[in-house]
Amino acid sequence: MIARIYYGTAFPDHSVVLLARVVGEYSEVLKRKELSSCTYSASLIDPVFPDRATPIEGHQDVQLDLDAVFFNALQNDNSWTLDADGYNFRHIPDISEFPLFSHSRRLYKLDYTFTPTEENRLPIRIQFHILTY
Numbered sequence: 001m002i003a004r005i006y007y008g009t010a011f012p013d014h015s016v017v018l019l020a021r022v023v024g025e026y027s028e029v030l031k032r033k034e035l036s037s038c039t040y041s042a043s044l045i046d047p048v049f050p051d052r053a054t055p056i057e058g059h060q061d062v063q064l065d066l067d068a069v070f071f072n073a074l075q076n077d078n079s080w081t082l083d084a085d086g087y088n089f090r091h092i093p094d095i096s097e098f099p100l101f102s103h104s105r106r107l108y109k110l111d112y113t114f115t116p117t118e119e120n121r122l123p124i125r126i127q128f129h130i131l132t133y
Contacts, residue, residue, distance in 0.1 A: 003125045010101045010108075012132050015094070019080055019087040020126045022070070022114055029088060030116075030124075031072050037115045038064045042093065042100055045107040045129075053109060058098025064091065089126070101132050108132070 002025050010016045022030050041060045043053035074086035093100055093110065101108060107129060114124040 002122055003127070005127045005129060008128060008130050010130050010132050012101055012104050013095075013099060014101060015092050016101070016128075016130060017079065018089075018091045018093070018110065018128050020089040020112075020128075021074065021085065021087050022089050022124060022126065024116070024124070025122050029074060030114075032066060032070050034117055034121075035066055035070065035114050036117045038066055038069065038112060040064065040091070040093075040110055040112045042108060042110045044103065045109055047106065050107075056098070056100055056108075059093065059100055059110075101130065104132055106132050 002023070004020065006018070006020055008016060008018075024030050024034070040062050042056040044056060046052040046054070069089060069091045071088045071090070074088050075090070076084065076086035080087050095101075110128040110130065112126045114126070116123070
């Protein structure tokens with residue numbers, strides 16, 4: 001499995017814009033047609049035992065519309081400050097029905113899993129660790 005962790009911050013009771021570059025096992029930038037699905041789950045990390053997490057209701061195994069969150073070409077705008085290459089994944093978690101970042105000074109983990117269309121390819125995981133103010 002290919003994995004990458006991105007770090008960020010958020011204000012309590014607000015959503016965030018999550019950007020990432022999704023690549024395959026040979027670091028090649030993937031195209032939309034190479035992915036069959038994407039799901040995410042969010043958890044609140046225990047401050048004493050960081051290996052323990054509490055799942056966030058309404059944000060578990062959420063299926064995303066790949067056409068809405070994935071770009072075929074890398075985007076390079078002022079939103080992306082990590083490098084000069086850009087991102088091909090953008091998601092804003094919906095908090096209208098189920099809150100997500102409810103607690104101040106806490107660490108949240110959002111775990112995304114991308115499933116390639118080819119059966120012999122490895123799944124891709126991207127995590128965002130978001131600290132609230």
